[in-house]
């Protein structure tokens with residue numbers, strides 16, 4: 001083996017190499033890393049990632065994999081928490097740096113946890129869009145459903161940009177562009193700035209505004225399925241709305257009409 005073909009020495013346990021980093025706002029960034037050859041996951045799942053802490057022990061946090069299962073690399077979409085033990089450091093990573101990635105994917109936002117249906121709703125606030133960034137690029141989403149509605153709500157328009165660009169890129173995606181076709185309906189809203197659509201997801205579902213704006217029939221348990229990812233408060237409130245439409249929470253072991261995952265633990269930064 002020549003020197004050029006010797007693999008780089010991994011200095012961290014479960015080390016993966018950062019290949020790209022992009023900062024979207026002063027509180028949000030996304031990055032891509034190499035993918036362990038052995039890692040198999042379902043689009044929508046999360047893994048533990050992190051850096052070595054100052055005490056010499058791995059400092060790990062749960063992160064949704066934002067890339068689809070077929071991607072050769074892994075993508076993550078992250079908050080920058082001021083003084084956050086992990087993200088105050090993670091936000092400084094550069095291509096060529098290493099992060100720790102434990103290759104044990106888990107999570108409830110997977111197709112297997114939903115009963116078959118005609119239409120699926122992806123409901124997210126803030127960085128809760130990460131699992132749907134994966135699922136929107138997953139062929140199974142379009143094989144299983146005739147319609148896919150992505151509702152994403154943030155305080156500001158700039159915080160919606162990662163999702164907007166991703167949705168925009170799908171129609172030209174050589175692998176799934178054709179499958180996506182007109183099936184994907186994107187409904188971003190900002191709550192604290194003027195935008196073409198405003199208001200919380202819960203309000204827009206309750207009032208029926210989103211159905212009107214997109215020309216859709218209201219949700220019904222016979223046809224509709226949903227996946228939810230946001231703050232605890234959002235998850236709780238949106239679950240109430242889904243239940244009011246007759247949908248019931250499911251799990252991998254008991255598929256039903258909707259599933260929920262926390263986007264983070266706590267009240268927010």
Ligand SMILES: Cc1cc2nc3c(=O)[nH]c(=O)nc-3n(C[C@H](O)[C@H](O)[C@H](O)COP(=O)(O)OP(=O)(O)OC[C@H]3O[C@@H](n4cnc5c(N)ncnc54)[C@H](O)[C@@H]3O)c2cc1C
Pocket residue numbers: 046061062063064065077078079081083084085086087088126127130131261262263264265266267268269
């Ligand atoms: C199942 C699961 C999946 C997750 N996926 C992601 C993901 O894809 N992207 C991501 O950025 N984070 C995600 N998180 C949160 C992540 O695990 C960390 O909390 C986050 O990286 C901050 O780490 P920290 O050590 O800097 O601060 P921490 O000590 O972990 O958090 C400090 C505080 O910051 C707030 N906070 C943490 N994360 C967020 C967030 N994402 N949005 C708003 N406020 C937050 C909370 O109030 C928390 O108490 C996920 C959490 C869970 C449970």
Ligand SMILES: NC(=O)c1ccc[n+]([C@@H]2O[C@H](COP(=O)([O-])OP(=O)(O)OC[C@H]3O[C@@H](n4cnc5c(N)ncnc54)[C@H](OP(=O)(O)O)[C@@H]3O)[C@@H](O)[C@H]2O)c1
Pocket residue numbers: 125126127153154155156159190191192200201202231233234235237238267268269
């Ligand atoms: N994003 C920022 O610009 C900003 C700035 C300073 C501090 N922070 C702090 O950062 C933390 C996280 O901020 P974040 O913006 O990522 O998350 P967030 O506060 O959970 O808000 C994200 C989006 O979800 C909506 N939302 C919040 N609770 C909801 C509920 N129960 N039901 C339906 N919709 C709900 C918000 O609408 P509303 O706007 O109506 O609440 C907002 O559009 C917050 O605790 C905040 O204190 C954020």
